[in-house]
Amino acid sequence: MTTFYQPNAADGTHFLDEEESRHAVKVLRLQSGNSITVVDGKGNYFQAHLQDNNPKRCSFSVISQHSQPLLPYSIHLAIAPTKNLDRMEWMVEKLTEVGVDSIQFVECDYSERRVLKLQRLYRKAISAMKQSGRALLPVLHEIRPLSSWKALDNTQKFIAHIDDSHHQLLSKVVSPNKSYQVLVGPEGGFSPTEISWATERGFQVVGLGDFRLRTETAGLAACQTLHVINTIHRSE
Amino acid sequence: MTTFYQPNAADGTHFLDEEESRHAVKVLRLQSGNSITVVDGKGNYFQAHLQDNNPKRCSFSVISQHSQPLLPYSIHLAIAPTKNLDRMEWMVEKLTEVGVDSIQFVECDYSERRVLKLQRLYRKAISAMKQSGRALLPVLHEIRPLSSWKALDNTQKFIAHIDDSHHQLLSKVVSPNKSYQVLVGPEGGFSPTEISWATERGFQVVGLGDFRLRTETAGLAACQTLHVINTIHRSE
Structure with missing residues (x-):
């Protein structure tokens, strides 16, 4: 499944920036309803569905969330x-x-x-x-x-x-x-x-x-x- | 000290190929008598003196030779x-x-x-x-x-x-x-x-x-x- 980056996903920003949106819609040709993974670079993974495949601002709805395991070092x-x-x-x-x-x-x-x-x-x-x-x-x-x-x-x-x-x-x-x-x-x-x-x-x-x-x-x-x-x- | 490559140095080929010679003479401006290191890619180092600074075929005389230590793996x-x-x-x-x-x-x-x-x-x-x-x-x-x-x-x-x-x-x-x-x-x-x-x-x-x-x-x-x-x- 394709992974996208949204640094503020945990704070409720549930859309992709212009570059990621363009990639999702124009390159990967994702449609509304498609499953995606979003990571925030802060250790969180969000399983999500694409809502609006706007090539400038793809919104998504979060289905579930989990975290990258922390290392002891x-x-x-x-x-x-x-x-x-x-x-x-x-x-x-x-x-x-x-x-x-x-x-x-x-x-x-x-x-x-x-x-x-x-x-x-x-x-x-x-x-x-x-x-x-x-x-x-x-x-x-x-x-x-x-x-x-x-x-x-x-x-x-x-x-x-x-x-x-x-x-x-x-x-x-x-x-x-x-x-x-x-x-x-x-x-x-x-x-x-x-x-x-x-x-x-x-x-x-x-x-x-x-x-x-x-x-x-x-x-x-x-x-x-x-x-x-x-x-x-x-x-x- | 600058290092050069001559794969057949151990077999008595005591000159550098055209590319290495050009680098020695035109780029580094080495002169006859300058000290160089030659490696053969087979584990041997040769301490040498440049003899003839011909930019197409630099000859060198070997002063001493030693080997890269072998690893136990x-x-x-x-x-x-x-x-x-x-x-x-x-x-x-x-x-x-x-x-x-x-x-x-x-x-x-x-x-x-x-x-x-x-x-x-x-x-x-x-x-x-x-x-x-x-x-x-x-x-x-x-x-x-x-x-x-x-x-x-x-x-x-x-x-x-x-x-x-x-x-x-x-x-x-x-x-x-x-x-x-x-x-x-x-x-x-x-x-x-x-x-x-x-x-x-x-x-x-x-x-x-x-x-x-x-x-x-x-x-x-x-x-x-x-x-x-x-x-x-x-x-x-």
């Missing part, structure tokens, strides 16, 4: 956007598929990109959410300088970094069922000042493997590692 | 290529970064792509190998029908599949320090015939998470899961 990524925007769009799509709670974009000493529009990234995330059968959209935070950013409290904090010292691998040091904050640097890595800044704030320096990963690969690999460690500790 | 992916080629190119890049030994492309009942040229994929893999500091290139096998393909012997075999039954997660059933063969289907999934075909041949049906992943995401997530499970069992 959460993943928050802070990452320096890459110079190439495609790589960030790709990363947001993949992180939405595998699951991430929030992405904070940060500006670092060696950053090659200091401006980032979230709108296109949100579109990628919405599409990936619908595609993967999720109802929860990652929260994307506007880019800000790393030095003025404050990590979430009560999280296990990691900074992914490669240098000549042999750091522990993330997979070896993570504890299951926690909230995690992972910091990933730009193409040129973190400056020594930034590493000190992070370790003073409780970030543990970790590696993600034996070889260099691109920024966007590192973001995905870190989140995937946290999921794997948590799933092997699941009781079922 | 290996990962072999068999996957149906996606309709969209960019997604396969992206996947080959990312799999090369995180590490995969071979990729067999297979044609499935619901495949949306039945023809695939390996040349562009190899270029992505070579670039990702150099970028990540690896010396080993994944082996890419020409596409063939799933029914005529034979999985590698002595491997732990998994087929990633989502249906109404609740399959075990790959992370829960994999044993460390083995060779693995993972089979990932096209956008439309595997047909019932294919699932039977695979289970009769010793493939265990597994899930990769609680939600649907795109084909290329599933290929990457499966390999990353195998790496994570193996790293947590490492002794150091």
Whole structure:
């Protein structure tokens, strides 16, 4: 069944926006009475019937509602956007598929990109959410300088970094069922000042493997590692 | 230090091909005597000096040689290529970064792509190998029908599949320090015939998470899961 996005469905907004309405009526040729699924990006699924197949404003009536199960852990990524925007769009799509709670974009000493529009990234995330059968959209935070950013409290904090010292691998040091904050640097890595800044704030320096990963690969690999460690500790 | 690719370096071919030579001389403006690293994609690194900075055929003299450490496990992916080629190119890049030994492309009942040229994929893999500091290139096998393909012997075999039954997660059933063969289907999934075909041949049906992943995401997530499970069992 086709899935649509209406962020305010739980507050009684029971119609699709113009873009979603057009897709429903002009592309999928849905008719009044057809069954649809609506997700709100906040964790809720609505089984609904299309009421009015107006291509600018499709209304629907909600039949039933349920929620995406909450996990006993959460993943928050802070990452320096890459110079190439495609790589960030790709990363947001993949992180939405595998699951991430929030992405904070940060500006670092060696950053090659200091401006980032979230709108296109949100579109990628919405599409990936619908595609993967999720109802929860990652929260994307506007880019800000790393030095003025404050990590979430009560999280296990990691900074992914490669240098000549042999750091522990993330997979070896993570504890299951926690909230995690992972910091990933730009193409040129973190400056020594930034590493000190992070370790003073409780970030543990970790590696993600034996070889260099691109920024966007590192973001995905870190989140995937946290999921794997948590799933092997699941009781079922 | 800049890394170049010469697949026959170990057999005494001590010059770069035209494309690599042009890059060294015209883009990086390297001079005779400059230090370079050459990798052969077969696991060997050569520290070398540039001898003749001919932009069509850079010769080099090897100073020393060492090998990429072998892992106690290996990962072999068999996957149906996606309709969209960019997604396969992206996947080959990312799999090369995180590490995969071979990729067999297979044609499935619901495949949306039945023809695939390996040349562009190899270029992505070579670039990702150099970028990540690896010396080993994944082996890419020409596409063939799933029914005529034979999985590698002595491997732990998994087929990633989502249906109404609740399959075990790959992370829960994999044993460390083995060779693995993972089979990932096209956008439309595997047909019932294919699932039977695979289970009769010793493939265990597994899930990769609680939600649907795109084909290329599933290929990457499966390999990353195998790496994570193996790293947590490492002794150091």
